[in-house]
Amino acid sequence: MMTAEQYEESLRKLNLVVYMFGERLRNVVDDPIIRPSMNAVARTYELAHHPEHEDIMTAVSHVTGNRINRFTHVHQSIDDLVKKSKMGRLLGMETGCCFQRCVGMDALNALSIVTYDIDAKHGTKYNERFLKYLAYVQKNDFTCDGAMTDPKGDRSLPPHSQPDPDQFLHVVDERKDGIVVRGAKCHQTGAVNSHEIIVMPTISMREEDRDYAVSFALPGDAQGIVYVVGRQSCDTRKAEGGNIDQGNLSFGGHEALVVFDNVFVPWDRVFMYREYEFAGRLVEIFASYHRQSYACKVGVGDVLIGATQTIAEYNGTEKASHIRDKIVEMNHLNETLYCGCIACASEGQREPSGTYSVNTLLANVHKQNVTRFPYELSRLAQDVAGGLVVTLPGEKDFRSPDTREWLEKYLKTKPHVSTEDRMRILRLIENLTLGTAAVGYLTESMHGAGSPQAQRIMISRTVNMKEKQKAAKKLCGIV
Ligand SMILES: Cc1cc2nc3c(=O)[nH]c(=O)nc-3n(C[C@H](O)[C@H](O)[C@H](O)COP(=O)(O)OP(=O)(O)OC[C@H]3O[C@@H](n4cnc5c(N)ncnc54)[C@H](O)[C@@H]3O)c2cc1C
Numbered sequence: 001m002m003t004a005e006q007y008e009e010s011l012r013k014l015n016l017v018v019y020m021f022g023e024r025l026r027n028v029v030d031d032p033i034i035r036p037s038m039n040a041v042a043r044t045y046e047l048a049h050h051p052e053h054e055d056i057m058t059a060v061s062h063v064t065g066n067r068i069n070r071f072t073h074v075h076q077s078i079d080d081l082v083k084k085s086k087m088g089r090l091l092g093m094e095t096g097c098c099f100q101r102c103v104g105m106d107a108l109n110a111l112s113i114v115t116y117d118i119d120a121k122h123g124t125k126y127n128e129r130f131l132k133y134l135a136y137v138q139k140n141d142f143t144c145d146g147a148m149t150d151p152k153g154d155r156s157l158p159p160h161s162q163p164d165p166d167q168f169l170h171v172v173d174e175r176k177d178g179i180v181v182r183g184a185k186c187h188q189t190g191a192v193n194s195h196e197i198i199v200m201p202t203i204s205m206r207e208e209d210r211d212y213a214v215s216f217a218l219p220g221d222a223q224g225i226v227y228v229v230g231r232q233s234c235d236t237r238k239a240e241g242g243n244i245d246q247g248n249l250s251f252g253g254h255e256a257l258v259v260f261d262n263v264f265v266p267w268d269r270v271f272m273y274r275e276y277e278f279a280g281r282l283v284e285i286f287a288s289y290h291r292q293s294y295a296c297k298v299g300v301g302d303v304l305i306g307a308t309q310t311i312a313e314y315n316g317t318e319k320a321s322h323i324r325d326k327i328v329e330m331n332h333l334n335e336t337l338y339c340g341c342i343a344c345a346s347e348g349q350r351e352p353s354g355t356y357s358v359n360t361l362l363a364n365v366h367k368q369n370v371t372r373f374p375y376e377l378s379r380l381a382q383d384v385a386g387g388l389v390v391t392l393p394g395e396k397d398f399r400s401p402d403t404r405e406w407l408e409k410y411l412k413t414k415p416h417v418s419t420e421d422r423m424r425i426l427r428l429i430e431n432l433t434l435g436t437a438a439v440g441y442l443t444e445s446m447h448g449a450g451s452p453q454a455q456r457i458m459i460s461r462t463v464n465m466k467e468k469q470k471a472a473k474k475l476c477g478i479v
């Protein structure tokens with residue numbers, strides 16, 4: 001398993017084509033805007049070497065028998081699934097942000113199931129190919145992207161009817177040695193911190209869309225892949241040089257638009273090719289795994305609750321009954337989220353491939369809660385924190401001899417609480433609820449792994465309504 005330092009060095013060797021603020025970014029690793037997201041992924045490597053976290057952060061590969069980082073593991077039991085949820089909470093708490101490595105883990109697991117199912121129907125050899133790729137990822141302890149979301153153009157039209165056929169990623173050429181693909185993936189989490197990118201279709205498809213039913217993996221720096229990094233609220237604070245205003249000193253996440261400009265994929269890295277009837281299944285399985293992965297939000301919620309309790313104590317409101325009740329409510333919501341990601345793991349099942357999948361209904365219920373509760377937690381945190389979350393003067397004013405005196409005097413609450421500490425905790429609450437971390441904690445909670453309606457559709461499809469009706473009718477004598 002790589003150490004955090006080896007991970008950083010391995011990224012330096014990649015030759016990614018990255019653009020940010022209108023310019024080509026040559027040194028991604030040391031860029032102050034990107035660096036915190038690299039630090040967050042590095043934590044997934046670092047904790048795997050801590051003896052107290054070994055059980056959660058590592059696993060034994062079913063392909064090679066070697067001990068591996070759990071982020072490269074294909075779940076072989078319910079225990080693996082439960083540990084995955086615990087790992088998400090642990091890392092959310094450690095980083096206070098999106099640590100990016102789960103999308104690749106979820107893509108690997110979804111492909112381990114669907115390649116097997118395609119082979120069973122079509123007599124293809126995708127699963128064998130996939131397992132070789134998995135062993136390669138595990139041996140090198142790679143971070144992989146899971147890239148599912150296409151730009152989608154006009155949402156009312158299927159891929160083949162779009163005025164621009166590239167709105168969904170598709171095959172444009174078939175060669176003896178592989179295929180050529182064109183299109184893009186949006187919102188790619190961890191895009192420029194990853195060694196590999198694993199592409200999957202974004203929606204269910206019909207025969208007319210078969211060129212869009214394609215899944216494959218490539219090195220992140222394969223020729224023709226271009227990354228355009230997304231902006232985040234307050235992102236340039238990371239480049240200001242201080243260490244108060246960014247809220248979270250070391251960690252953050254990032255996303256990017258990933259363009260595939262006629263990219264060649266060799267056959268040994270193609271895991272689905274025009275088997276359109278399996279596109280929907282791959283989407284569903286990946287989405288369920290990723291909905292479970294939102295255990296990360298529980299860990300970030302832990303940080304927000306800790307920050308809220310701290311600001312209450314700094315402000316002298318911690319004993320007020322309504323403040324205590326609000327913090328109880330925050331804990332209640334956060335632990336309810338934890339129940340969801342543990343429950344869908346505990347109720348998981350073995351698929352024909354041998355991989356364990358999560359319970360689809362419970363994973364969707366969990367994600368539906370994730371689309372709401374972090375917003376309510378954020379509302380309560382802002383209520384308790386007070387208006388300074390958004391009106392606090394900056395670090396430079398705090399450091400300036402012209403204004404420091406005023407800030408020290410008028411931002412003071414209790415003798416033993418330093419003004420600087422009060423500013424720091426307020427900035428962390430701002431970061432989580434309005435700043436760079438809110439990208440992951442709020443909007444990604446809403447849309448990541450599918451917008452809320454996608455879960456409602458899955459809930460209505462998977463719930464056993466007949467059984468409920470039977471129970472009700474039996475009790476009141478309807479035959
Ligand atoms: C921070 C962040 C990180 C992400 N990371 C990743 C990642 O790593 N990998 C990845 O693959 N994806 C990632 N995603 C993408 C995520 O899965 C998508 O945002 C999600 O699927 C919604 O797609 P969209 O953003 O295109 O919104 P849209 O699909 O445009 O949805 C907007 C609204 O329109 C509704 N809508 C859309 N289409 C229809 C329709 N046909 N009929 C009726 N209503 C419709 C939706 O229900 C929703 O309410 C990430 C997203 C975010 C915000």
Ligand code: SF4
Binds near residue numbers: 103296297440
């Ligand atoms: S949002 Fe959470 S589940 Fe998704 S990649 Fe980031 S940390 Fe992992």
